[in-house]
Amino acid sequence: MVDIPILMIGKNVVVPIQTELNDIGAKKMQEDVLYKIEKTTASGLVIDVSAVSIIDSFLGRILVDTSKMAKLMGTESVIVGMKKEVVLTLIQLGLRMENLNTALNLEDGLNLLRKLQETLHGKISG
Amino acid sequence: MEKYQDSRDSGQGQSVSTTIFVASYEDVIVARQKVRELMNEMKFSLLDQTRVVTAVSELSRNIIVHAGKGEMTIIKYDESGRRGFRCIFEDKGPGIADIDLAMREGYSTTNSLGLGLSGSKKLCKNFSIQSTRGKGTRIEIAEWK
Ligand SMILES: Nc1ncnc2c1ncn2[C@@H]1O[C@H](COP(=O)(O)OP(=O)(O)OP(=O)(O)O)[C@@H](O)[C@H]1O
Ligand SMILES: [Mg+2]
Numbered sequence: 001m002v003d004i005p006i007l008m009i010g011k012n013v014v015v016p017i018q019t020e021l022n023d024i025g026a027k028k029m030q031e032d033v034l035y036k037i038e039k040t041t042a043s044g045l046v047i048d049v050s051a052v053s054i055i056d057s058f059l060g061r062i063l064v065d066t067s068k069m070a071k072l073m074g075t076e077s078v079i080v081g082m083k084k085e086v087v088l089t090l091i092q093l094g095l096r097m098e099n100l101n102t103a104l105n106l107e108d109g110l111n112l113l114r115k116l117q118e119t120l121h122g123k124i125s126g
Numbered sequence: 127m128e129k130y131q132d133s134r135d136s137g138q139g140q141s142v143s144t145t146i147f148v149a150s151y152e153d154v155i156v157a158r159q160k161v162r163e164l165m166n167e168m169k170f171s172l173l174d175q176t177r178v179v180t181a182v183s184e185l186s187r188n189i190i191v192h193a194g195k196g197e198m199t200i201i202k203y204d205e206s207g208r209r210g211f212r213c214i215f216e217d218k219g220p221g222i223a224d225i226d227l228a229m230r231e232g233y234s235t236t237n238s239l240g241l242g243l244s245g246s247k248k249l250c251k252n253f254s255i256q257s258t259r260g261k262g263t264r265i266e267i268a269e270w271k
Contacts, residue, residue, distance in 0.1 A: 020158070022151040023187070054158065054176055056183040057241040085176035093180060093245035094231055 004029045006036045012044035012113060013037055013075075014106070018051050026062045033066055037075050044113035045070045048106055050081025060095040067100055076116040077101060080109035141203040148186045148215075149195035157186040157198050164200060164211060168271070178269055181249040184242035185215045185265055191236060193219020193263065210270025215263075222257040229255070 004025070007014045013036050021029065037045060047063060049055065055063070067077045078101040090097065101116070103109040146157055161182045165175045182198070189196040196217025203210060222228045229247065234240035247253040252268035 020155050022155050024151050053162075054180045054183060056180050056187075057239050057245065058183075058187065061239060083176075085173045088173060089176045089180050089249065092177065092248050093184075094241050094248070095239070095245075 011042055013042045014046045016048040023058050026059050030062050030066045037073055043117055045075050045077035046109045047079050048081050055086050078103050078109040078112050080106055141201055143199055143201040145197050145199040147197050148189045154186045158183050177249045181246035184246050188242050189217045193217035212268045215265045218262040221259040221261050221263055223259050
């Protein structure tokens, strides 16, 4: 099984999913990402799914849960690059993903993270 | 592992079937790839491919999670003016006691989302399910152009 690369861009953890993940691989990615966030005290997480051709209920749930868990650790996250076919299919499947932050691509995702972090810090200092 | 069969359907044109065994999470990926390859070859749109391959993922995962092992058979048909295929997911697992209940969105006996069956039905043009308690489950989906 191929390990999913976990990169750092500034203080953000960036995870490009480049291969078709089976359920065990998806679970492992979740664990690895949370471990990386803990170890690096990252301030943001971007999961790039632009190379993922389908998101079924299992992977969808992993993405939602990972994002929730990161949030509980104090880290905002954004899912980027979801293909339009994948989005349409997810909606038809009935998976609720409305609490997920999303952006078109990595650049937009990093920008969105910056904004989310600013609002968060604004709240704390103000 | 795969087995191939070529058969002729009562003079109605050719139908070709492929069976793959579904016994591990990696087989779920293989099942997805097989159906995607076929749909690509038959020139189904990317949205059609995504929709059906997602259902294939749900139904083959159900075999692993709820029955342990089983198989998926793809039957491609090309009859006068009608081109399409069927996928049959079959296992000899515990079966489903109440099919109506199992088909309900959000119903799961494994504390999961309960989206696999209801979602697959919504995603596929044709969906039928048969199950006998103690004997197993057979689900068939069909797509055509
Ligand atoms: N092949 C099968 N053999 C036996 N029972 C099954 C099979 N497929 C589904 N079921 C039963 O039907 C229920 C609903 O299936 P469905 O796929 O919708 O949800 P799930 O597998 O529990 O959760 P999800 O697919 O959302 O992770 C399952 O919880 C299980 O009890
Ligand atoms: Mg299921």
